[in-house]
Amino acid sequence: MSRRVLGWDRTAAVLVALVLLALGAAAVLWGAGQLTRVWSAAPEQLSTTPLDDVTATSWWRWTSTAAGAVLALLGLWWLLAHLPSTRVGPLRLPGSGRGGRSTVDGSSAVAAAAEVLGELPGVRASSGRLREVRGQVVADMSVTAGPRTDLAALSAGIDGVSSDLARVLGRDDVRSRVRVRIARRDRAAARVR
Structure with a gap:
């Protein structure tokens, strides 16, 4: 695995971990009825009406298809980047000393x-x-x-x-x-x- 792929792995892992920690903490606080103490604008109930309005628009199908294709290609690249390489360089x-290699x-x-x-x-x-x-x-x-x-x-x-x-x-x-x-x-x- 190259250094660049390893760097992307670490960055993605940190971001996913932070998002999951935040969502998990929010779910626990919301379930305990304490979410409004941390976030004053927290809703009492969740409504999917705005999401239904967005998915009913004409551009949604094409946008979601393009986003899905990009995510599928990114996932494929990610898997291929993690295949073990048996290639040996020079x-x-x-x-070889400090003066040269x-x-x-x-x-x-x-x-x-x-x-x-x-x-x-x-x-x-x-x-x-x-x-x-x-x-x-x-x-x-x-x-x-x-x-x-x-x-x-x-x-x-x-x-x-x-x-x-x-x-x-x-x-x-x-x-x-x-x-x-x-x-x-x-x-x-x-x-x-």
Whole structure:
């Protein structure tokens, strides 16, 4: 969640809390017959006649429709802003001091590592991305290998690529996860006619 969304959350929460506190206190005082002590113009009874007059006007339908659409869009934005993001920005490199800040684009490094994984013997496809999982930065890669692939050799290749990635990123807190999927069938050989 971004700082801007967090700021809107806090502001909205304070405003809603204040309105609810005021309405709750007014309801308690009104029920006890003491509301006129705090608010001298408090009515003895509530009438909905002015509200009925407003809702009977010709502009009410269009205004309420527009207000409903705006509120629905605002609610949708609010929900989308609260979706957890797994995206990771630039990673700060060790050795960055007060005089400057050195960063690396970890996503590009993980994409390059996935390409190297795709060149290992028996690998048909590979992909990778850098993401945040439960507060940890994870280089999440996946490999699809053929059913006859030597898994011991593949595992050694994956270990080598993961070690190279850790050296490139220069950070000990980045974890690597490589999921290996085994294809069900061998690729069909191209038919020659």
